Every structure is written in C-alpha cells, then in structure tokens.
Amino acid sequence: MFLTSKRMFFHSSTVSRYVEVVRGLACEILGVMAKGIGVPPSLFTTLLTDHDSDSLFRLNHYPLVTDTSSSSSFHHGNAPIGFGEHSDPQILTLLTSNGVPGLQILLGNGVWVPVNSDPKAFCVIVGDLLQVMTNGRFKSVRHRAMANTSSRECRLSMVFFGGPPPQTIITCPPQLLKPNKPPLYKPFTWAEYKSHTYAHRLGETRLDHFKLP
Ligand SMILES: O=C(O)CCC(=O)C(=O)O
Ligand SMILES: [Fe+2]
Numbered sequence: 001m002f003l004t005s006k007r008m009f010f011h012s013s014t015v016s017r018y019v020e021v022v023r024g025l026a027c028e029i030l031g032v033m034a035k036g037i038g039v040p041p042s043l044f045t046t047l048l049t050d051h052d053s054d055s056l057f058r059l060n061h062y063p064l065v066t067d068t069s070s071s072s073s074f075h076h077g078n079a080p081i082g083f084g085e086h087s088d089p090q091i092l093t094l095l096t097s098n099g100v101p102g103l104q105i106l107l108g109n110g111v112w113v114p115v116n117s118d119p120k121a122f123c124v125i126v127g128d129l130l131q132v133m134t135n136g137r138f139k140s141v142r143h144r145a146m147a148n149t150s151s152r153e154c155r156l157s158m159v160f161f162g163g164p165p166p167q168t169i170i171t172c173p174p175q176l177l178k179p180n181k182p183p184l185y186k187p188f189t190w191a192e193y194k195s196h197t198y199a200h201r202l203g204e205t206r207l208d209h210f211k212l213p
Helices: 012-036 042-049 128-133 190-198 206-210
Strands: 056-062 079-086 092-097 103-106 112-114 123-126 143-146 155-162
Touching: 012 042, 012 056, 012 092, 012 155, 042 128, 056 079, 128 190, 128 206, 190 206
Parallel strands: none
Antiparallel strands: 056 155, 079 143, 092 123, 092 155, 103 112, 103 143
16 A cells, blocks of 8 residues: 555555554564564564554644745744654554655754655654663664655655553563663553653653663
C-alpha cells in the first residue's frame, strides 16, 4: 500500500492487514537488533506480538503551507514546523511517507538532518522504551517534521509505533548489565510511562524522569 495524496481512501481491512505486515517487519528488525547485542530476540518481539500489545498506527497529513509568516505557525529559524521535536515513547517506530520531504532527525552534535523521503522505504526509529531495555545501547532519536512549504502536493506519513502491553515492566535484562555498566533507569510499566508522557509537553526529554542517579 503506497500513499498518494490524490487517493486518500483507506479501507479498514487494508489498514489492519498493513499494520500486521508492518508489525512483522518491526519484529524482524527487533530480532536482528537483539541478536546484535546478544539477547534473545523474543525479549522484544513478544511485546509486539502479544495480544495486548499497545501498538499504534498514525496517519499524519501536512497540507501545503503557503503563509510562512512567523505569526501563523511554529518556527525554527525561517522554517515553519509541522510536527514538533520529540522522541517516540514506544519500542520501535516504522515510518513511511508519500515521498514529500519533511522528516528530520537530530544528531548528537545538535545538527538537524533531513531524512530521505523515498516512498518505498521505511524509516526505522528507536523509541524510548528500547533505549531503557538496552540500557542506552540503542538511543531513541529526536526527530521532527517540517511544514510542507515547497511541494505542490500535501505530505502524508504513515507511522507504526510498536508498543508493549500496558502492564509490561520496562527494565534492562541482566545480560546487558555489568559492574561497570549499572542500570541507567529505574523500572516502570508502559502504562506509567504513557501517563507521564501525556502529562508533559511533546518536546520534553521524558526519560530523564526515570533516570537513576
Ligand atoms: O510525519 C513525520 O515524518 C513524523 C511524524 C512523527 O514523528 C510521529 O508521528 O511521531
Ligand atoms: Fe515521532
């Protein structure tokens, strides 16, 4: 299923099928990531395949912005922002778009970098929970979407957020802890993290609240 702005018709069964296929892809990617750091793939994948997995599918629509004056929208320098800076709270995000650019990620040196907007590619984003479960081995990336000011068509993005069941205790497995690598975060449930997230502003670094001293 590719996105085109001309035909924005989504049948619920198509969306359900799409979500299941993308969930499978997210599990494959998580499996490879788990192997890479020496933990069983099921540690992550079962959270997404569980019947109560709190995963989410979101369709973002960025209409063409012609009035870019600073009074009309949020700005970064001269560029209006479509979706403000944040990290995704879940485990793993898979994002695709209709090919109109806009997504940017923040590098460690503070530079915002545009992400290739190939409509046939997925952008894989590490979420906050995966950062905690790997004790910081994988980092949740801060990202944002610029408003769509240059393309003649609207921008659409389709985003799958893989999340665990609400009562899952989010913590780092003992295999990843060493005397010189103690846990960075205190354990919490996904339900707790979600309520913390929704009680704070989008751009806040929410994981700081769960950091161990
Ligand atoms: O539309 C985009 O490219 C970014 C959307 C996003 O970051 C989100 O929905 O969490
Ligand atoms: Fe996001």
